[in-house]
Amino acid sequence: MSAEQSRVAVIGAGPSGLMAAEVLARGGARVTVFDRMPTAGRKFLMAGRGGLNLTHSEESARFLPRYGAAEDVLAPAIAGFDPDALRRWCRALGEDTVVGTSGRVFPASFKASPLLRAWLRRLDGQGVAFRPRHRWTGWDPDGTLRFETPEGPASVAVDATVLALGGASWPQLGSDGRWTGLLEAEGVWVAPLQPSNCGFAVAWSPVFRDRFEGAPLKGIALSFRDHASRGEVTVTRAGLEGGGIYALSGPLRDAIAAEGAAVLSIDLRPDLSPAAMADRLAVARAGKASVSTALRKALKLPPVAIGLLQEVAHAEGMPLGARDAQALAALVGAVPVRLDAPRPIAGAISTAGGITAGELDENHMLRRRPGTFAAGEMLDWEAPTGGYLLQACFATGAAAGAGTLAWLAAR
Structure with a gap:
């Protein structure tokens, strides 16, 4: 059987699935996306509402370690479709890319819709068919695919399948994680799906919560054990959200699972040393200024930062005014915030967990289901925001498509 004679189903119309469909169609397969x-x-x-951070421009030596424990697993796919290849692919669709000051790569329009429209037009020109409103429900005993459709149950016979069903975040947009049970029933080992790039619950006092809900903490540094990040976070009624804490979500989540809670350290003035802060505070307090005034004038802290200090001081049972300049500076540089739980997976940006590496061969094929391949967030990996998420989705989609073609050709 050659690839040109083959019927291939791609299940999932996100970036991984569409990229797999493109590679397959280019290889001559007859592709239907469900x-x-x-x-x-x-x-x-x-x-795309956030500008569509496609990838990152940093060199490979820094890029690949962003995937943590999954670096070695993802490296071949990313080598096959790296950030430069992704940018060339965008350009071929008529969408140039730009590099932001942080090194992040965006479409020049900073929108997803023009790129997606151009992509779907190209797929249509390649003969890719689309079947919306088809929920995959597993396999029939003879190996055909089962779907729920508006017209009722349907079975579809194909020569190969690429699964690209996503994780479990933002389920209202399509990826609800229900596929895990279908694969587990086949004996496939799926690591439990967990929230990643997510906010965390904090037991704020009613006074702090009501006054500062929605207020951003900017120009801060965050750390947890040997992990650190810089970025903005926002106070919510439930806790903290934002890029700064998303970057630490993996180790924070794992610590909470193991120990019941995790203490995040926030440096409110990371560009000032504790000694410099203490000197400024000592001068301000010598003039009989209140502690809040001293923090505002000497360290330029906004009301939400001062409120956070007061919140923590109250929890510790030692008011800010009872601390000398050195103790106050030490608190400003390392505000301890107890995190009680990650926010629910449905509200996370992405998910961790999924099909474990040992369940896939070098072609991204399920060892327990020959002819079935997998890509994207279905796989067991996670990465911070910054372009790493979409890059891995595109790359594993391309790898699964190429692996499917190789398997069909070998048959």
Whole structure:
């Protein structure tokens, strides 16, 4: 059987699935993309509301370690479709890319919709068919695919399948994680799906919560054990959200699971040493200024930062005014915030967990289901925001498509 004679189903119309479909169609396969939603790329479009951070421009030696324990597993796929290849692919679709001051790469329009429209037009020109409102429900005994459709149950016979069903975040956009049970029933080992790049619950006092809900903490540094990040976080009624804490979500989540809670350290003035802060505070307090005034004038702290200090001081049972300049500076440089739980997975940006590496061969094929391949967030990896998420989704989609073609050709 050659690839040109083969019928291939791609289940999932996100970036991984669409990229797999493109590679397969280019290789001559007859491709049909199935998705439970009415239209393709809904989560991709949602990501575009933030500018669509496609990838990152940093060198490979820094880029690949962003994937942590999954670095070695993802390296071959990313080598096959790296950030430069992704940028060339965008350009071929008529969308140039730009590099932001942080090194992040965006489409020049800073929108997802033009890129997605151009992509879908190209797929249509390659003969890719789309079947919306088709929820995959597993396999029939003879190996055909089962779907729930508006017209009722349906079975589809194919020569190979690429699964690209996503994780479990933003389920209203399509990826609800229900596929885990279908694969586990086949004996596939799936690591439990968990929230990643997520906020965390904090038991704020009613006074702090009501006054500072929605207030951002800017220009701060965050750390947890040997992990650190810089970025903004926002106080919510439930706790903390934002890029600064998202970057630490993996170790924080794992610590909470193991120990019941985790203490995040926030440096409110990371560009000032404790000694410099103490000197400024000592001068301000010598003039009989209140502690809040001293913090505002000497360290330029905004009301939400001062409120956070007061919140922590109250919890510790030692008011800010009872601390000398050195103790106050030490607190400003390392505000301890107890995190009680990650926010629910449905509200996370992405998920951790999924099909474990040992369940896939070098072609991204399930060892327990020959002819079935997997890509994207279905796989057991996680990464911080900054372009790493979409890069791995595109790359593993391309790898799964190429692996499917190789398997079909070998048959």
